[in-house]
Amino acid sequence: MNTRATNSDSPQSADRRAFVRGVGMLTGVIALGHPLAALLPSRAWAVELRVLSSADAASLLAMIRTIAPHDTLDDAAYALVVNAIDADAAGSSGAHADLAAGIASLGAGFAGMPEAARVERLKTIESGAFFQSVRVKTLMVLYSNPIAWAHFGYEGEAFSKGGYLVRGFNDLKWLPDVPPADSGPMPFG
Amino acid sequence: MPRFELNDPDLVVIVGSGAGGGTMANELTRRGLKVVLFEAGKRQSLASFSQNPGEAFGQLTWLEPRTQSGTWDPVKTSPTLPAWHCRTVGGTTVHWTAATPRLQPDEVRARSVYGDIPGASLADWPIDYTELKRWYQVAEKRLGVTRRNGNPGMPASNNFKVMYAGARRLGYKRVHTNYMAINSRARDGRGLCIQQGFCVQGCKTGAKWSTLYTEIPRAEASGKLDLRSECFVTRIEHDAAGRATGVVYRDSAGVEQRQRARIVCVAGNAIETARLLLLSESGRFKHGLANGSDQVGRNYCHHVLSFVFGIFDQPVSFWRGAVLAGVVEDENVHDPRRGFAGGYHLELAMLDLPTLPLIGLPYGWGRDFSSVVDGYRNMAGMLVNGEDMPRPGNRITLSTTAKDAYGLPVAHIHCDPHANDLAMRAHGTGQGRRIYEAVGARRTVVSPMTPATHQMGTARMSHDPGQGVTNAYGRAHEVPNLFISDGSVHTTAGAANPTLTIVALALRQAEHIGGEVAGGRL
Numbered sequence: 001m002n003t004r005a006t007n008s009d010s011p012q013s014a015d016r017r018a019f020v021r022g023v024g025m026l027t028g029v030i031a032l033g034h035p036l037a038a039l040l041p042s043r044a045w046a047v048e049l050r051v052l053s054s055a056d057a058a059s060l061l062a063m064i065r066t067i068a069p070h071d072t073l074d075d076a077a078y079a080l081v082v083n084a085i086d087a088d089a090a091g092s093s094g095a096h097a098d099l100a101a102g103i104a105s106l107g108a109g110f111a112g113m114p115e116a117a118r119v120e121r122l123k124t125i126e127s128g129a130f131f132q133s134v135r136v137k138t139l140m141v142l143y144s145n146p147i148a149w150a151h152f153g154y155e156g157e158a159f160s161k162g163g164y165l166v167r168g169f170n171d172l173k174w175l176p177d178v179p180p181a182d183s184g185p186m187p188f189g
Numbered sequence: 190m191p192r193f194e195l196n197d198p199d200l201v202v203i204v205g206s207g208a209g210g211g212t213m214a215n216e217l218t219r220r221g222l223k224v225v226l227f228e229a230g231k232r233q234s235l236a237s238f239s240q241n242p243g244e245a246f247g248q249l250t251w252l253e254p255r256t257q258s259g260t261w262d263p264v265k266t267s268p269t270l271p272a273w274h275c276r277t278v279g280g281t282t283v284h285w286t287a288a289t290p291r292l293q294p295d296e297v298r299a300r301s302v303y304g305d306i307p308g309a310s311l312a313d314w315p316i317d318y319t320e321l322k323r324w325y326q327v328a329e330k331r332l333g334v335t336r337r338n339g340n341p342g343m344p345a346s347n348n349f350k351v352m353y354a355g356a357r358r359l360g361y362k363r364v365h366t367n368y369m370a371i372n373s374r375a376r377d378g379r380g381l382c383i384q385q386g387f388c389v390q391g392c393k394t395g396a397k398w399s400t401l402y403t404e405i406p407r408a409e410a411s412g413k414l415d416l417r418s419e420c421f422v423t424r425i426e427h428d429a430a431g432r433a434t435g436v437v438y439r440d441s442a443g444v445e446q447r448q449r450a451r452i453v454c455v456a457g458n459a460i461e462t463a464r465l466l467l468l469s470e471s472g473r474f475k476h477g478l479a480n481g482s483d484q485v486g487r488n489y490c491h492h493v494l495s496f497v498f499g500i501f502d503q504p505v506s507f508w509r510g511a512v513l514a515g516v517v518e519d520e521n522v523h524d525p526r527r528g529f530a531g532g533y534h535l536e537l538a539m540l541d542l543p544t545l546p547l548i549g550l551p552y553g554w555g556r557d558f559s560s561v562v563d564g565y566r567n568m569a570g571m572l573v574n575g576e577d578m579p580r581p582g583n584r585i586t587l588s589t590t591a592k593d594a595y596g597l598p599v600a601h602i603h604c605d606p607h608a609n610d611l612a613m614r615a616h617g618t619g620q621g622r623r624i625y626e627a628v629g630a631r632r633t634v635v636s637p638m639t640p641a642t643h644q645m646g647t648a649r650m651s652h653d654p655g656q657g658v659t660n661a662y663g664r665a666h667e668v669p670n671l672f673i674s675d676g677s678v679h680t681t682a683g684a685a686n687p688t689l690t691i692v693a694l695a696l697r698q699a700e701h702i703g704g705e706v707a708g709g710r711l
Contacts, residue, residue, distance in 0.1 A: 067554045070563060119555055135554055143562070144243050144543040153566040154508060154542035157240035159393045163383025164509035172347035174503045175354045175628060182353065182365040184335065184342030184373050187381050 024054030026061065026079045030147075045076050047083045050090040056103045057082050062111035063103075064138050066118040070151070077147040084141045085134065102130030193225055193415045195448055200225050201702075202436055202450035204422045204465065207280020208691040209675035210456030211400025211408075212331075216699030218413035222706065225448060226405070226414060227438060229421040230276035233283070235402065238391030242541045245390035249284050251276040254599050255460075256588045261604035262638035266552065271602050272491070273548075273640040274458050278418050279401025281458060281642075282688065286388045286513040287370040287397045288536055289334045289689040291325050294318045295523045296531070296576065296683035302523055303530040309578035309607055310488055314680040315652045315661040324693035332370040332398045332692065333377055341373045342366045346384065346510030349537050351499065351569040355624035356517045356535070363518035367536065370398040370688070371511055377403070384510040386539065420446075423597060425453055425469040425478055425671070433478075433671045439595055452702065452711065456674040456695075459489065459644035463585040463677065464600040466648065466658075479648075479665035484658050486586055488579035488649055489602065490682035491641035493610050495573045495618050496538060496549050499625025500564035500632040507539040507569055515571075520620065521684050529612040533575025533684050535621055540570065548639050561634055569625060573617035574643075576684045578607035585647050606638075614638075643687050648677035662701040663694060670711060674698060 027046040049057055064081045089099040105125055110118065125131045142148060149156050158164055165187075193200055201217050203210045206228040214226045230249075239245040251274050257264055263271040275281040295302045297314035305311075314321075329337045336342045343366040345353065356364045371388075375381045382396040395402050408414040419441035426447075428434050435449040455462050463486040469478035477485050515537030522532045540549045542565060549570075550561060583605065587598040622633040651657025654666035663678045665671040674695050676687045683690075705711035 067558075068562075069556055069559050122554075139546040140543075143546055149542060152542055152562065153504075153506070155506075156541075157387070158385045158509070159240055159383075159387065163385040163394075165382075165384040167509075168506060169346045169384040169386075169510040170344060170350070172350050172503075172505060175350050178345035178350060178353045178366075182342075183345035183349070184366055186344050187374055 024049045024052055024057050026054070026057050026082060028075045028079065030074050030076055045079070047079045049083070049086045051096050051099070052082070052086045052089070056100070057086070058111045059103050059106050060085065060134070062118060063106060063122065063134060064142070066115060066122055067135050067138050068142055069115070073151045074147055077142055077145060077151070080145055081138050081141045085137055088137075098130065102134070105130065190409055191412060191415055193223060195446060197223070198449060198451060199223060200448075200450050201452045201454065202448055203227065203454045203456060203674070204436065205280055205456035205458065205461070205675065206278050206400060206405060206416070207275070207456060207458065207675070208282050208400065208688045209695045210454065211279060211282065211404040212692050212695040213454050213456065213674050213699055214408040214414055215404035216696060217702065218408040218411040220699070220703040221413070222703075223413050224408065224415070225450075226408070226416045227420050227422050227436070228278050228280070228416070228418045230278060230418065232278040232418045233391060233401070235391075235393050235395055238393050240387060240390060240393070242390060242543045249275045249277050249391060251458075253593050254591050255602060256591050256599065257602040257604070259583070259604040261606050263640055266637045267548065267640045270640050272460055272644060273642050274644065278405065278416070279399045282399040283391050283401055284389045285399075285688055287511075288513040288516070288686045289329070289332060289368045289370045290516070290518075290521075290534065290685040292321070292683040292685045292690055293521060296681065296685070297321060299531070299681040299683075306530055306578060306609060308580060309609065310581050311579060312649070312651060312656060312680050315650050321693065324697045325689065327696050328689055328693040331696070332689070333372055334689070335367070335369045335371065335373050336365065337368060340376075343369055343371065343373050343382065343511055343514040346514060346537075347505050348507040348510060348539055348569050349515035351501070351505060351628060352515050352517070352535075352537055352571055352624060355628040358627040359620070359623055361517050361519045365516065366514045367516040369511065369514055371514070372396040379403075382511055386508045386510055386512060386541070388512045421595070422465060423468060423595060425455070425465065427471065427473065427478070427668065431473060431668060433668055443595075452670045452672065454672040454674045458675060459647040459677040460585050460600050460602065462673060462675055463647035464587065467585075467587050468597060474667070479658055479667045479671055481667050482655050482658060484649060484656070486647050487581045487584045488646040489583045489585055489604065489644070490577050490579055490646040490679070491604070492643045492682055492684075493533060493573060493575035493577050493614050493617065494639050494641070494643075495614055496540070496636035496639065497571050497573065497618050497621030497625070498549070498561075498634045499569045499622075499630035500561070500634070501567045501569065501630055504566045505569045506566060508541055512539055513537055513572075517624075520617065527616055529609045529616065531576035531609070531613065531684065533573055533613055533617045535617065535624070536572045536574050538570045538572035549636050550634060551637055561632075564632070571621050571624070573614065573621060574684060574686065575613045575617055576682050577610045579646050579681055580605065580607055643676070643682070645676040645679040645682050645687055648673045649680045650678045651680065663698045664701070672698060672702065
């Protein structure tokens with residue numbers, strides 16, 4: 001992982017509000033070879049957190065990576081899930097307390113454990129509300145952003161490019177073409 | 190567009206603007222009747238359809254809360270969204286995937302052909318198949334269905350090439366790019382399909398038929414349609430003689446209004462149609478309007494639905510292309526040797542990346558789960574779409590625990606799948622896996638029952654007023670000027686995606702209403 005969890009608790013912090021609340025940030029650098037690296041203004045990214053400390057954010061990020069492990073998917077995508085969970089928890093003190101208790105239940109050093117140990121730990125809390133809420137949020141957020149789309153090859157919106165009619169909807173070559181009687185002609189053939 | 194008076198005595202009120210309601214609006218205004226068309230959702234357009242799957246979902250979907258119970262999968266897998274349909278002008282025709290198969294002759298005689306199946310409330314449709322077929326032909330011309338009336342079939346996508354090769358290798362004979370209400374050529378003032386794969390987000394070329402940009406604008410052009418979007422009908426009222434007199438609704442500002450009506454047609458999608466009838470209980474109709482038979486809300490059908498995905502060694506890019514443009518028809522027969530009654534279609538299907546893990550994959554996490562998503566590029570997909578058994582206990586009732594924004598109880602859905610449904614699901618998903626394995630899938634994955642997208646049966650048609658809610662024209666047995674104009678009236682589900690049948694029955698109902706009005710009987 002190339003993510004650093006930094007405590008923004010020094011007066012030198014760029015963000016005074018973060019300093020006042022004593023909360024954390026997640027930062028990282030998108031890998032040079034990443035498809036988005038050429039498109040983004042900067043490869044460096046940072047997620048400012050509202051309620052989570054940097055240490056808790058690192059534990060949560062490790063949990064999300066254990067739930068949905070894609071080794072070469074950039075941490076920037078996982079950080080979006082952390083950000084969404086953090087934002088939800090900022091909505092009420094009860095939600096914040098539930099999240100803090102959930103992360104505490106992962107135990108100290110969770111983020112540094114080997115994957116097999118993290119899996120075993122998560123199995124012990126799998127039936128609980130905390131695990132399930134993080135799992136659902138992971139499914140909702142992790143695959144809904146351009147970083148993930150580039151990673152998995154999903155091309156997304158196509159209307160602005162004229163659809164896929166002349167851009168590969170039928171470019172599969174490893175099986176035979178379908179006979180005309182069971183399909184139909186290209187519209188401008 | 191005219192704005193008719195609230196006390197105008199000469200109006201037809203239609204509740205819901207989808208396949209049934211939107212078609213009725215066009216057909217009745219064409220016959221010179223004045224129509225007020227109520228739609229709970231907002232009006233979108235080709236330009237306003239979002240192309241972000243998550244945003245589009247929020248833009249189009251019925252998201253008011255619902256409660257549910259029973260042993261069907263959505264209780265666990267989709268607790269907040271048991272059914273996935275629309276709340277927008279054009280209704281579910283905005284997000285539908287436009288497959289338009291016909292019901293088969295055996296399916297509209299399900300009780301006679303399948304026999305008495307314990308635990309199921311099968312019945313024969315009160316319509317002769319030759320009559321239904323005549324209206325299918327009218328509907329297919331209206332919708333421009335491919336492979337009918339000289340409309341070319343859809344060209345084969347990558348996803349279909351995989352399905353086709355596997356299905357043929359298994360010996361299936363009736364495999365093609367499906368009957369689709371999508372323009373394979375420009376026609377009817379609308380463009381052709383450019384294979385975007387964004388059918389569910391709203392078709393930005395308008396190649397896919399939707400009442401939003403076909404029936405409704407035509408009705409508006411007649412000068413006889415008053416479309417009231419963002420208006421939610423909460424009650425149908427009646428007089429001492431038991432005739433419907435109008436509807437109570439909340440306008441777009443949330444203010445309660447009362448619209449007088451000569452005729453009321455309800456087309457709110459089977460869950461909300463049943464809810465509205467139940468909400469309209471009165472001293473005369475103690476268990477809900479037109480519910481003397483106690484059949485309103487019962488026999489809720491939603492089809493046996495499961496995705497089957499195959500993951501291959503080479504790319505498929507299945508997100509490219511019209512979503513449902515492919516079908517295996519061979520299993521759409523009644524053949525009890527398979528261990529169940531009724532039949533199913535195997536339909537081409539895909540899910541965009543954000544939606545796949547939310548509704549397409551079985552519960553899971555860790556390496557086993559993530560390795561499926563890792564195969565997204567190399568994935569092919571299909572949907573088992575089969576006839577589910579009607580059951581009296583599978584029903585829509587008013588929730589005792591949840592209320593909507595106006596303080597009205599929301600719909601509660603209870604479903605226990607019949608053993609026949611489970612046997613059919615096992616057979617269909619097994620055949621789907623075999624299709625992909627026949628062409629080299631290294632892994633196949635089967636989804637649980639998805640959120641229900643086909644709602645049927647909650648106000649079903651019957652000859653006998655004791656056995657159903659409406660007659661064969663969708664006219665309530667107990668309320669002579671109340672009509673049901675959506676899939677609620679389907680006596681049984683069959684295996685056909687319901688929209689073509691909804692449109693066919695709406696066209697027929699509109700002709701019936703026109704004749705009754707002209708004859709002074711309505």
